[in-house]
Amino acid sequence: MTEVETSRSIVVYIDADACPVKDETYRVAGRYGLHVYVVANSFLALPREPWIERVVVSDGFDAADDWIAERARPGAIVVTADVPLASRCVKAGAEVLAPTGKPFSESGIGMALATRNLMQDLREAGAITGGPKPFSARDRSAFLGALDRTVMRLKRGGFG
Numbered sequence: 001m002t003e004v005e006t007s008r009s010i011v012v013y014i015d016a017d018a019c020p021v022k023d024e025t026y027r028v029a030g031r032y033g034l035h036v037y038v039v040a041n042s043f044l045a046l047p048r049e050p051w052i053e054r055v056v057v058s059d060g061f062d063a064a065d066d067w068i069a070e071r072a073r074p075g076a077i078v079v080t081a082d083v084p085l086a087s088r089c090v091k092a093g094a095e096v097l098a099p100t101g102k103p104f105s106e107s108g109i110g111m112a113l114a115t116r117n118l119m120q121d122l123r124e125a126g127a128i129t130g131g132p133k134p135f136s137a138r139d140r141s142a143f144l145g146a147l148d149r150t151v152m153r154l155k156r157g158g159f160g
Contacts, residue, residue, distance in 0.1 A: 008075060009035070010151060010159045013068045013094075015080035016040040020135045021099045021143045025079055026052060028147045032155075037071075039064045075159040077150055095150050099135065101142030103150070 012029050014022060016038045026047060029036045038046055039055045041064055046052050057063040065085040072078055072089035078096045080086055086096045086104040096104040 007073070008159050010075050010077065010154050012036045012077045012079065013071065014038045015064060015068060015078070015082055015085060016044055017042070017064065018081070019079060019099060021079065021140060024140060024144050025147065028144065028151065032151050034151070037068075039067055075154060077147070077154070079147075095154065097143065097146050097150060099143055100139040101144075101146035103146060 010032070012025060012034055014025055014036065016022060017040045019025075022038065025036060026049070028034075029051065030049070034051065036052045037055050038044060038052065039057060041057050041059050043056060044054065046054050055067060057067050065082060065088070068078060068080070069085060069088040069092065072092035072094035074093035076089070076092075076094040078086070078089040078094050079099065080089075080096065081098050083104075086098070089096045090104050090106055098104065
């Protein structure tokens with residue numbers, strides 16, 4: 001934890017390599033004065049703001065996921081489409097949002113993991129050859145609303 005953070009600070013971690021909502025996250029975080037960590041295993045260009053911090057991890061398998069999961073805690077918001085990472089962070093007490101705005105929760109993470117594993121098995125068997133549907137303006141809007149609601153809920157819960 002940096003000197004600007006406390007255990008009651010709201011902080012945002014972005015699993016950034018393929019994240020389509022970085023700009024939206026910056027917009028909401030800027031409005032609320034939140035610190036954002038953009039975590040990737042390669043250099044990414046970021047806005048020059050003191051509250052946005054680039055974290056470049058090694059190319060090791062799941063290095064970015066491990067970095068984020070080690071810091072996930074109540075009061076943290078994690079932005080990721082990675083279901084295993086979401087599971088780890090939910091178990092640590094963090095709020096986790098997919099780029100579509102879908103929240104991952106303790107009650108639903110088991111089903112999300114099972115669905116992910118089934119789809120992976122089907123793809124490997126050649127039964128499914130297409131990828132996910134394209135990211136839409138509706139997804140972007142849903143994410144903005146979900147992130148804003150999550151920040152407000154955490155603030156009402158005593159985080160700031």
